[in-house]
Amino acid sequence: MQNYLEQLNDAQRAPVLQKDGAMIVIAGAGSGKTRVLTFRIAYLMSQGVDPFNILSLTFTNKAAREMKKRISEIVGSSEAKNLWMGTFHSIFAKILRFEADKLGYPSNFTIYDTQDSQSVIRAVIKEMNLDKDVYKYKQVYSRISSYKNSLVTVKAYFNNPELMEADAMAKMPRLGDIYKSYVDKCFKAGAMDFDDLLLKTNELLTRFPQVLAKYQNRFRYILVDEYQDTNHSQYLIVRALSDKFQNICVVGDDAQSIYAFRGANINNILNFQKDYDDVKLYRLEQNYRSTKNIVHAANSIIEKNKTRLEKVVWTANDEGAKIKVNRTMTDGDEGRFVAGNIFETKMNEQAQNGDFAILYRTNAQSRAMEDALRKKDIPYRIYGGLSFYQRKEIKDVLSYLRLVLNPKDEEALKRVINYPARGIGQTTIERVTVAANHYERSMFEVMQNIDKIDLKINKGTKGKLQDFTTMIESFQVLNKSYDAFQMAEHVSKKTGLVQELKKDGTPEGIARIENIEELLNGMRDFVEEQKELADTTGSLSEFLEDVALATDLDNDKGDEDRVALMTVHLAKGLEFPYVYIVGMEEELFPSGMSMNTRAELEEERRLFYVALTRAEKQAYLTYTQSRYRWGKLIDAEPSRFIEEIDAGYLEYLTPITEHRYRPLLDADIFEDVDKSKLRLRKPQGGTPPKGPTEDQLRKLRRLRPVASDTDKNFNAKDANLQIGTVVEHVRFGKGKILKIEGVGADTKAEIKFENGGLKKLLLRFAKLNVI
Numbered sequence: 001m002q003n004y005l006e007q008l009n010d011a012q013r014a015p016v017l018q019k020d021g022a023m024i025v026i027a028g029a030g031s032g033k034t035r036v037l038t039f040r041i042a043y044l045m046s047q048g049v050d051p052f053n054i055l056s057l058t059f060t061n062k063a064a065r066e067m068k069k070r071i072s073e074i075v076g077s078s079e080a081k082n083l084w085m086g087t088f089h090s091i092f093a094k095i096l097r098f099e100a101d102k103l104g105y106p107s108n109f110t111i112y113d114t115q116d117s118q119s120v121i122r123a124v125i126k127e128m129n130l131d132k133d134v135y136k137y138k139q140v141y142s143r144i145s146s147y148k149n150s151l152v153t154v155k156a157y158f159n160n161p162e163l164m165e166a167d168a169m170a171k172m173p174r175l176g177d178i179y180k181s182y183v184d185k186c187f188k189a190g191a192m193d194f195d196d197l198l199l200k201t202n203e204l205l206t207r208f209p210q211v212l213a214k215y216q217n218r219f220r221y222i223l224v225d226e227y228q229d230t231n232h233s234q235y236l237i238v239r240a241l242s243d244k245f246q247n248i249c250v251v252g253d254d255a256q257s258i259y260a261f262r263g264a265n266i267n268n269i270l271n272f273q274k275d276y277d278d279v280k281l282y283r284l285e286q287n288y289r290s291t292k293n294i295v296h297a298a299n300s301i302i303e304k305n306k307t308r309l310e311k312v313v314w315t316a317n318d319e320g321a322k323i324k325v326n327r328t329m330t331d332g333d334e335g336r337f338v339a340g341n342i343f344e345t346k347m348n349e350q351a352q353n354g355d356f357a358i359l360y361r362t363n364a365q366s367r368a369m370e371d372a373l374r375k376k377d378i379p380y381r382i383y384g385g386l387s388f389y390q391r392k393e394i395k396d397v398l399s400y401l402r403l404v405l406n407p408k409d410e411e412a413l414k415r416v417i418n419y420p421a422r423g424i425g426q427t428t429i430e431r432v433t434v435a436a437n438h439y440e441r442s443m444f445e446v447m448q449n450i451d452k453i454d455l456k457i458n459k460g461t462k463g464k465l466q467d468f469t470t471m472i473e474s475f476q477v478l479n480k481s482y483d484a485f486q487m488a489e490h491v492s493k494k495t496g497l498v499q500e501l502k503k504d505g506t507p508e509g510i511a512r513i514e515n516i517e518e519l520l521n522g523m524r525d526f527v528e529e530q531k532e533l534a535d536t537t538g539s540l541s542e543f544l545e546d547v548a549l550a551t552d553l554d555n556d557k558g559d560e561d562r563v564a565l566m567t568v569h570l571a572k573g574l575e576f577p578y579v580y581i582v583g584m585e586e587e588l589f590p591s592g593m594s595m596n597t598r599a600e601l602e603e604e605r606r607l608f609y610v611a612l613t614r615a616e617k618q619a620y621l622t623y624t625q626s627r628y629r630w631g632k633l634i635d636a637e638p639s640r641f642i643e644e645i646d647a648g649y650l651e652y653l654t655p656i657t658e659h660r661y662r663p664l665l666d667a668d669i670f671e672d673v674d675k676s677k678l679r680l681r682k683p684q685g686g687t688p689p690k691g692p693t694e695d696q697l698r699k700l701r702r703l704r705p706v707a708s709d710t711d712k713n714f715n716a717k718d719a720n721l722q723i724g725t726v727v728e729h730v731r732f733g734k735g736k737i738l739k740i741e742g743v744g745a746d747t748k749a750e751i752k753f754e755n756g757g758l759k760k761l762l763l764r765f766a767k768l769n770v771i
């Protein structure tokens with residue numbers, strides 16, 4: 001345990017060993033900021049600081065879990081489980097539960113996810129008879145969200161003529177009314193949305209000085225990772241909590257600030273020194289993650305930004321390979337290039353699937369990548385997009401569970417009151433809603449008292465409503481003794497959800513049942529992990545909170561070997577040996593929507609810097625000449641960011657570019673082309689890179705019939721390949737087959753090449769020519 005400090009360099013050790021006071025570590029990517037936080041916590045504990053007194057805020061809960069694990073390895077005890085560690089949202093959701101009554105919320109308040117929030121907003125827009133083409137619910141949601149993150153409450157909004165005018169100018173003069181109605185509805189349903197978790201925490205800390213004092217005393221040491229991306233609301237919370245002891249350590253990189261569009265404020269980093277009495281500034285300069293080529297290329301990019309803090313980043317790592325740039329005709333070709341390259345690298349470098357990441361600017365780009373990876377049987381995982389917990393069947397189960405904890409939760413109630421069908425129609429639901437509004441009670445309470453209220457609902461239907469409430473009440477009783485897993489198992493059976501899907505019998509129905517099983521497995525793991533890591537019981541309420549705040553990254557247990565696909569935004573803080581940044585085109589990256597001002601363009605450039613600095617060994621930049629966007633095939637231009645990298649760090653591969661060859665060619669045919677022969681200089685004066693020569697094309701066509709990658713029933717004999725056969729490979733030249741092993745698609749041959757040494761090749765890809 002003592003020698004763990006030796007796993008840090010001098011610059012890293014300094015902030016770790018400064019036990020007290022305010023400090024900021026500003027440093028470039030891969031320089032060990034997150035490592036400093038981890039080791040600092042271990043050090044504090046070794047100095048006798050109680051883990052209950054340490055609060056650490058991370059970008060994802062997964063990062064927090066990993067840190068906790070690492071810390072318990074270092075300090076060698078189970079004490080680490082008592083650390084307060086997680087995202088802003090998850091930590092403050094916990095605190096709000098303790099203090100909910102002060103704000104008029106039940107402690108079992110529901111956390112509405114984006115879907116729930118947007119559904120409420122849609123209902124409000126409809127109720128108010130507003131034009132849904134003018135008041136687009138997603139847009140309204142994001143405006144309300146940004147108000148909340150700037151601490152503009154409904155009251156503050158109506159006191160601010162400028163905001164009201166801005167919304168009126170945007171043709172949404174009723175935005176404030178929607179905001180008010182939305183907030184009222186959430187409150188009545190005992191629900192907080194994501195932004196409320198920060199907003200209400202701020203409210204709690206400002207309105208109740210004794211509550212503030214309590215948490216100031218508890219969190220004597222505060223640490224924040226990725227500080228550059230805190231928004232105003234988060235900033236105020238950190239400042240308030242750390243005000244008394246001023247033991248605060250934040251780490252960040254202004255060059256990686258990528259959430260300005262969501263209200264992150266880079267000034268938080270710039271102003272930190274003004275906020276505390278005696279701030280110590282540390283810098284780390286040595287990058288441990290990437291090769292020299294990658295580090296230098298990334299430096300050459302970020303230098304183009306005017307707004308930045310001067311920083312040195314260097315590395316003692318190897319020079320490494322140059323960044324490879326590849327151009328294709330279409331996004332389909334781009335996908336095939338990436339998949340083919342991954343396949344090849346896996347073979348040549350003995351790499352695992354999990355060593356690769358494909359990063360893109362927008363989620364829509366994942367499709368072409370997925371198609372190509374699937375064709376090559378390369379397992380992958382997409383992060384982001386619709387999370388597992390938002391799938392319909394999963395959300396149905398979760399809605400029942402939410403109702404168990406908080407029967408006022410209207411979104412959950414509406415979702416499952418008549419699913420599976422139990423004869424409670426839309427008219428009935430509307431009548432209950434009207435009564436709920438009239439009596440200022442929840443829909444559930446109205447249903448519980450349905451006999452006492454004069455509603456135009458017949459006896460039979462009343463009985464059905466009563467059955468429903470009785471069922472939920474019976475779950476509530478069980479919840480007192482069951483853990484989360486037991487509850488979910490019971491609920492999915494008793495509500496008839498699983499039966500309903502079984503009746504369905506279609507492949508989709510079966511897949512849904514499998515998903516529910518997956519949910520139950522996950523819950524079983526959760527209960528076990530909770531008992532082990534956090535010393536709690538794994539109750540339903542703990543589980544639901546975890547789920548409500550889980551980002552997709554958090555569900556990754558890291559036990560599956562898969563290529564990772566995600567947006568650049570999600571990749572923050574992560575690292576992979578091989579990184580493909582795809583769609584390197586103008587209007588896409590930089591995004592066409594972020595090029596109006598220099599500030600926006602600089603944020604895109606920081607985003608590119610983040611992407612590039614995820615790579616440890618090798619980075620690829622790919623782009624296509626044409627791409628479907630908004631339903632139209634457009635000519636794409638290579639991204640300016642490629643040009644901005646010093647040319648010395650780049651290697652241009654020959655892409656398939658020339659339109660005239662297109663009809664003749666299967667894009668895959670190029671996978672094994674000798675790229676060194678086709679290498680191009682950086683295009684100058686706008687001359688496009690040339691495609692392959694006629695001669696090369698002839699050769700490729702000749703080679704083609706031997707095997708194609710879709711040929712799953714590949715048979716070596718049919719291709720005239722056997723031990724002793726002399727073959728020619730486009731890249732390795734002439735060689736002799738020494739061994740053949742495996743069958744069908746997996747047939748491999750060991751070939752001794754005249755100049756390429758001994759190689760083991762998968763025959764269906766190898767494109768060998770018998771000579």
Ligand code: ATP
Nearest residue numbers: 007008009028029030031032033034035288289573
């Ligand atoms: P980012 O800005 O991308 O979040 P970071 O500054 O947080 O990066 P880390 O993730 O902490 O950097 O470190 C980058 C990599 O370098 C990690 O794999 C880490 O384990 C390794 N590393 C950092 N410092 C050292 C060190 N002193 N010795 C060995 N490896 C190190």
Ligand code: MG
Nearest residue numbers: 033034035573
């Ligand atoms: Mg980090």
